[in-house]
Amino acid sequence: MKAPTPRGLALALLLRVEMGGRAQHLLDRALDRLDWPERDKAYVTHLVYGALRRLRLLDFLLEPYLKAPGKLPKEVRWALRLGALEWLLGKPDHARVSPWVEEVKGRHPGFAGLVNAVLRRLRPREAPECVRLSLPDWLCEAWRGFFGDVAFAEGFNEPAPLFVTAYREVDLKPGPIPDSYVWERPKTDFPALGLQPQNPASLFAAALLEPKPGEKVLDLCGGAGLKAFYLAAKGAEVVSYDLNAKRQEAGAKTARRLGLRVAYRTQDLREPLPEKAKKVLLDAPCTGTGTFRAHPELRYRLAKEDPKEMALLQLQLLETAAQATEEGGLLVYAVCSLTEEEGEGVARAFLERHPGFRPEPFFCPLPVLRQGLGVYVAPQGGLDGFYYLRLRKVDSRA
Numbered sequence: 001m002k003a004p005t006p007r008g009l010a011l012a013l014l015l016r017v018e019m020g021g022r023a024q025h026l027l028d029r030a031l032d033r034l035d036w037p038e039r040d041k042a043y044v045t046h047l048v049y050g051a052l053r054r055l056r057l058l059d060f061l062l063e064p065y066l067k068a069p070g071k072l073p074k075e076v077r078w079a080l081r082l083g084a085l086e087w088l089l090g091k092p093d094h095a096r097v098s099p100w101v102e103e104v105k106g107r108h109p110g111f112a113g114l115v116n117a118v119l120r121r122l123r124p125r126e127a128p129e130c131v132r133l134s135l136p137d138w139l140c141e142a143w144r145g146f147f148g149d150v151a152f153a154e155g156f157n158e159p160a161p162l163f164v165t166a167y168r169e170v171d172l173k174p175g176p177i178p179d180s181y182v183w184e185r186p187k188t189d190f191p192a193l194g195l196q197p198q199n200p201a202s203l204f205a206a207a208l209l210e211p212k213p214g215e216k217v218l219d220l221c222g223g224a225g226l227k228a229f230y231l232a233a234k235g236a237e238v239v240s241y242d243l244n245a246k247r248q249e250a251g252a253k254t255a256r257r258l259g260l261r262v263a264y265r266t267q268d269l270r271e272p273l274p275e276k277a278k279k280v281l282l283d284a285p286c287t288g289t290g291t292f293r294a295h296p297e298l299r300y301r302l303a304k305e306d307p308k309e310m311a312l313l314q315l316q317l318l319e320t321a322a323q324a325t326e327e328g329g330l331l332v333y334a335v336c337s338l339t340e341e342e343g344e345g346v347a348r349a350f351l352e353r354h355p356g357f358r359p360e361p362f363f364c365p366l367p368v369l370r371q372g373l374g375v376y377v378a379p380q381g382g383l384d385g386f387y388y389l390r391l392r393k394v395d396s397r398a
């Protein structure tokens, strides 16, 4: 069988994303197995992420030249989108058109002429803002209403630096908060170097608990325990709870490799916990609208009702977290989402029912998109969008 070209691999991966796969996972798996030069791997990544991040805009640019784009063979449609992406990014015709025509010739020869003609005819076209940002209209409008402006979403289209949290002394470029660094080499066996890939906005949720040596901390919805690693490294005694035992097993392995002690317990957190602590972190499941940079396909899969539905689960989990917080203690609620419902909406509903908790102010060293009861972090400079609410339990009777 003919070895795939980087363009051919990008086409194949995009077809799999269209069938429901996750781009990041598919790319990692495919590229790990290939001994291609880094340049070629980076090109595949650039094409896959680029096409998904600008999908609505690419379809808008192609629209005047295609009668029924939905009826084209899927590979032809992706080849057109990728050719349009390279046009948008300023690649000259001679380096852009014939390579995509060749890819199509090998798969659907009858469409090679069409691809050639369309890619040569592309012209600038003024797109509405939500199309330019490749956001679904419902989310774009909700963001415009809540944040006043949606321009921040352009941050999702920036290339993502790879951030790592360091559990050893390292000589790397510092990230935007302590313990966070930028990894500028090819991916590697990170735990062997005392490193854990982690977005600084995610790390900051754990830092907000200000963990002290010997303190007991509950890490709720801890998943593999990425935030638990940080808390344990600061000397806290961490118990990490999650529903997903498989994720926890993988986390326990990484914790051992990093030389950190984390206790894992598997439980559905809609049920009360058997223990309490002065410090509790709830990193709740969410719609992930702050992670469109790393997961560009997610935006096309969400429905308008999802944030509201997710907020109901988040409130239930926050109830468990509140009960597990000792009087005088700190409770941090975090989500990697930027919707009103999952952030301020949850905060308002929770505080109405729990007058014994009050928001505990904090300084946010990351770019702030909006501040209310909690803080929304802007997805800028490679940061994921996040919402944090820090609460103090002042009276356990109320």
Ligand SMILES: C[S@@+](CC[C@H](N)C(=O)[O-])C[C@H]1O[C@@H](n2cnc3c(N)ncnc32)[C@H](O)[C@@H]1O
Residues within 6 Å of the ligand: 202, 220, 221, 222, 223, 224, 225, 226, 227, 228, 241, 242, 243, 244, 247, 267, 268, 269, 270, 283, 284, 285, 286
């Ligand atoms: C945002 S992720 C957590 C990421 C993790 N804290 C980290 O830093 O890597 C949300 C987690 O909530 C867990 N989860 C969802 N519903 C749950 C439930 N009812 N009870 C316990 N965990 C749940 C998921 O398994 C997932 O690991």
